[in-house]
Amino acid sequence: MPLYLTDDQAMLRDTAREFMAAEGSIAKQYRKYRDMNCKDGFGHALWKQFGEMGFTGILIDEADGGLGLGHVEAGIVLEEIGRNLTPSPFLVTAVAVVEALRGTRHGERWYPGILAGETVAALAVDEGSKHRPEAIAMTAERSGNGFRLSGRKQFVVQGASADVFVVAADTTDGLTLFSVEKGTKGLEIEGVRLADASIGARLEFDRVEVDADAVIGEVGRGRDVLRRVLNAGRAGAASELVGVGSQAMAMTVDYLKQRKQFGRLIGEFQALQHRAAHLYSELEIARAATLKAQQLLSEDAEEADMMVSVAKAKSGQASALAVQEGVQMHGGIGMTDEYDIGLYMKRDRVLNELFGDASYHADKVARLNGY
Amino acid sequence: MADLETFRREARAWLEANCPAEMREPVRDESDYCWGGRNPLFKSDAQKAWMERMAARGWTVPDWPREYGGGGLSPAETKVLRQEMAAAGARNPLMSFGISMLGPALLKYGTEAQKKRFLPEIARGEIRWCQGYSEPNAGSDLASVATKCEDRGDHWLVNGQKVWTSYADKADWIFCLVRTDPEAPKHKGISFILFDMRTPGVSTKPILLISGNSPFCETFFDDVKVPKDQVVGEVNKGWDVAKYLLGHEREMISGMGLGGTGESLGAALAERLKDDPILRADVARFDVDAMAFRAMSERFIDELKAGRAHPAQPSIMKYAGTELNKARHELIMAAGGSGALEWESERSKGGKAPREWLRTKANSIEGGTSEIQLGIVAKHILELPGT
Ligand SMILES: Cc1cc2nc3c(=O)[nH]c(=O)nc-3n(C[C@H](O)[C@H](O)[C@H](O)COP(=O)(O)OP(=O)(O)OC[C@H]3O[C@@H](n4cnc5c(N)ncnc54)[C@H](O)[C@@H]3O)c2cc1C
Numbered sequence: 195m196p197l198y199l200t201d202d203q204a205m206l207r208d209t210a211r212e213f214m215a216a217e218g219s220i221a222k223q224y225r226k227y228r229d230m231n232c233k234d235g236f237g238h239a240l241w242k243q244f245g246e247m248g249f250t251g252i253l254i255d256e257a258d259g260g261l262g263l264g265h266v267e268a269g270i271v272l273e274e275i276g277r278n279l280t281p282s283p284f285l286v287t288a289v290a291v292v293e294a295l296r297g298t299r300h301g302e303r304w305y306p307g308i309l310a311g312e313t314v315a316a317l318a319v320d321e322g323s324k325h326r327p328e329a330i331a332m333t334a335e336r337s338g339n340g341f342r343l344s345g346r347k348q349f350v351v352q353g354a355s356a357d358v359f360v361v362a363a364d365t366t367d368g369l370t371l372f373s374v375e376k377g378t379k380g381l382e383i384e385g386v387r388l389a390d391a392s393i394g395a396r397l398e399f400d401r402v403e404v405d406a407d408a409v410i411g412e413v414g415r416g417r418d419v420l421r422r423v424l425n426a427g428r429a430g431a432a433s434e435l436v437g438v439g440s441q442a443m444a445m446t447v448d449y450l451k452q453r454k455q456f457g458r459l460i461g462e463f464q465a466l467q468h469r470a471a472h473l474y475s476e477l478e479i480a481r482a483a484t485l486k487a488q489q490l491l492s493e494d495a496e497e498a499d500m501m502v503s504v505a506k507a508k509s510g511q512a513s514a515l516a517v518q519e520g521v522q523m524h525g526g527i528g529m530t531d532e533y534d535i536g537l538y539m540k541r542d543r544v545l546n547e548l549f550g551d552a553s554y555h556a557d558k559v560a561r562l563n564g565y
Numbered sequence: 566m567a568d569l570e571t572f573r574r575e576a577r578a579w580l581e582a583n584c585p586a587e588m589r590e591p592v593r594d595e596s597d598y599c600w601g602g603r604n605p606l607f608k609s610d611a612q613k614a615w616m617e618r619m620a621a622r623g624w625t626v627p628d629w630p631r632e633y634g635g636g637g638l639s640p641a642e643t644k645v646l647r648q649e650m651a652a653a654g655a656r657n658p659l660m661s662f663g664i665s666m667l668g669p670a671l672l673k674y675g676t677e678a679q680k681k682r683f684l685p686e687i688a689r690g691e692i693r694w695c696q697g698y699s700e701p702n703a704g705s706d707l708a709s710v711a712t713k714c715e716d717r718g719d720h721w722l723v724n725g726q727k728v729w730t731s732y733a734d735k736a737d738w739i740f741c742l743v744r745t746d747p748e749a750p751k752h753k754g755i756s757f758i759l760f761d762m763r764t765p766g767v768s769t770k771p772i773l774l775i776s777g778n779s780p781f782c783e784t785f786f787d788d789v790k791v792p793k794d795q796v797v798g799e800v801n802k803g804w805d806v807a808k809y810l811l812g813h814e815r816e817m818i819s820g821m822g823l824g825g826t827g828e829s830l831g832a833a834l835a836e837r838l839k840d841d842p843i844l845r846a847d848v849a850r851f852d853v854d855a856m857a858f859r860a861m862s863e864r865f866i867d868e869l870k871a872g873r874a875h876p877a878q879p880s881i882m883k884y885a886g887t888e889l890n891k892a893r894h895e896l897i898m899a900a901g902g903s904g905a906l907e908w909e910s911e912r913s914k915g916g917k918a919p920r921e922w923l924r925t926k927a928n929s930i931e932g933g934t935s936e937i938q939l940g941i942v943a944k945h946i947l948e949l950p951g952t
Contacts, residue, residue, distance in 0.1 A: 485860070508853055508854065552850075563852060564831075
């Protein structure tokens with residue numbers, strides 16, 4: 195497969211680009227929900243529109259009512275989400291959780307709501323301040339014909355408005371994933387507003403009883419599903435980061451062409467030109483790595499794990515460079531809330547942390563390479 | 566795509582049968598490359614056989630037309646062949662400025678007679694070419710070349726000096742930028758000319774580098790007579806040819822960013838990284854960059870073959886690839902410690918590590934410096950205003 199978008203994919207990109215710029219724009223979504231101090235952090239009406247556009251079904255098989263497309267297509271939508279800082283449950287619900295529920299009865303239960311843009315689902319993996327899915331402490335003890343879950347989760351994106359959680363817990367024989375509905379007794383949810391105005395909940399499981407049906411896949415065999423889920427989420431986050439970085443760069447390059455100091459456009463200064471060109475080159479490399487990771491994921495190729503980590507690390511670094519250079523090259527105005535560039539800096543920071551930061555993934559690349 | 570699978574199987578079988586085991590060993594140093602030429606230096610019979618077998622199939626230049634000595638393969642087939650060569654660990658059969666630089670320029674700008682005359686020789690590795698671009702006062706500002714080329718009716722007369730001409734002393738022919746109209750604005754008075762290095766009046770003098778090698782020369786032209794039909798493209802419009810060729814040169818140099826086999830640097834240095842967590846972290850970050858760049862290279866080649874690449878894209882590749890290659894060798898030196906400092910010793914294979922490290926420092930200078938590449942990206946891709 196050539197490493198660029200096919201005609202169909204380019205068409206999807208154009209559609210998503212137009213839609214997100216019109217409906218998901220910063221003024222209409224990000225600022226609106228932030229400024230009203232919305233407890234969900236996003237608009238449900240837009241989520242419904244995602245459903246009408248078919249975006250929510252990109253990764254759902256045709257037999258289950260979805261479009262049966264792949265990770266490249268999901269990434270295309272996420273890049274546009276990133277460009278517009280569109281607050282939406284798309285990444286976690288329609289990419290990560292959809293992957294978790296694939297081929298299970300839970301899929302039958304939740305896919306229709308997800309397809310319609312009505313259901314919000316969240317992923318409860320992280321327990322400490324850093325992403326360490328290798329060391330999950332939450333326990334699930336057998337109890338009657340079911341399990342009893344105890345422990346804490348944090349950084350549960352959209353957790354405050356989720357109808358259902360995919361929860362990773364230790365069942366002594368291994369890791370098991372559970373589907374836990376909102377309102378289950380003993381589950382406490384505290385919505386936390388993050389630096390970028392999105393909501394990342396803390397969850398407290400105080401001996402939460404679930405029956406055996408809550409298990410996703412097989413007991414003790416959750417590692418493999420979690421790997422798939424995280425790969426999907428990480429590749430998706432990489433695309434969103436590429437979108438965040440690309441738009442921050444586009445705004446900066448525009449600014450360089452407008453702002454005058456010393457009687458000339460600041461874009462004429464070579465020191466700034468070279469930094470902008472370096473930034474462009476880093477973002478293009480991140481974009482290629484991300485597309486490669488998504489192609490490999492869709493082919494279910496062996497090298498996918500490695501390339502996903504490369505993509506998440508590289509796009510995180512490139513996007514961080516883009517927002518930092520963006521704010522710097524905007525000068526004082528870059529520090530104001532009124533001007534959008536600073537919002538990109540906040541979103542980048544959150545996305546960089548989500549599903550493992552660049553150091554986590556560089557370490558993973560090292561391990562996969564045997565050192 | 567069934568055809569492509571058939572092609573893959575055939576290519577694999579052919580490589581299996583024809584690529585000598587010795588030519589599947591990783592390249593150890595520069596002397597492992599075969600450069601061809603009038604008086605070719607083969608390191609072994611296997612190297613000679615490998616070059617000749619590949620040339621006979623047109624696979625030294627798989628995507629050139631058959632009538633010019635190429636393999637006539639489609640872009641997709643070429644990609645498959647490269648993948649199969651990589652999978653077999655097969656070495657590049659022929660290093661050649663003719664293949665990576667002059668050939669593409671001739672294919673685009675040459676007359677039919679020039680293509681018929683020069684391309685098959687290049688494909689078979691019979692003539693070794695050198696590049697006469699830089700002059701003492703024309704490096705980054707290449708369009709200010711001053712080497713004089715006068716129309717003397719039945720021939721051209723060339724006088725002047727080139728510098729940094731890599732392997733000029735070993736080359737058979739030179740492709741050269743010369744000034745044919747001194748009155749015109751600098752980009753408009755340049756022509757692109759080819760001639761035999763044995764022509765009377767051509768002389769070369771090697772320049773020693775910090776790596777201890779001397780691949781470059783000063784090259785002098787003193788009343789060199791060149792036949793009229795050896796200008797490529799239109800007279801005074803050589804800058805177009807020069808730029809097109811530079812795009813290919815940059816693409817070739819950016820390939821160095823891939824560092825040969827594509828094996829992870831950390832895997833190669835694993836033993837040394839065990840007790841050095843900070844170095845391990847640096848190498849891990851490097852491996853991320855290197856693998857991401859590998860994807861970028863694949864995308865670039867795919868876009869190029871499909872005619873979708875921006876004309877300034879080779880500048881990104883050249884910039885990113887060469888900076889990466891320098892970083893790779895910094896890390897190799899750091900991991901090697903004092904052992905990597907040995908310049909002459911048995912164990913260090915004659916100072917392979919420090920010599921290669923020094924060589925890579927030229928990557929971001931040759932073929933246009935990193936500053937020049939960034940300037941091109943800023944101007945032609947980001948469309949930032951000029952000064
Ligand atoms: C290993 C090697 C092999 C080579 N092989 C060949 C060959 O085969 N044939 C050939 O013709 N040439 C060859 N060259 C020459 C090479 O192309 C030139 O060295 C190169 O283009 C730089 O020119 P210069 O050395 O004159 O440096 P200068 O142009 O003098 O540059 C000096 C410094 O100034 C910076 N600079 C210059 N202009 C600008 C600007 N506008 N903005 C910002 N910074 C600027 C440069 O980036 C550099 O850092 C080779 C060079 C090397 C190192």
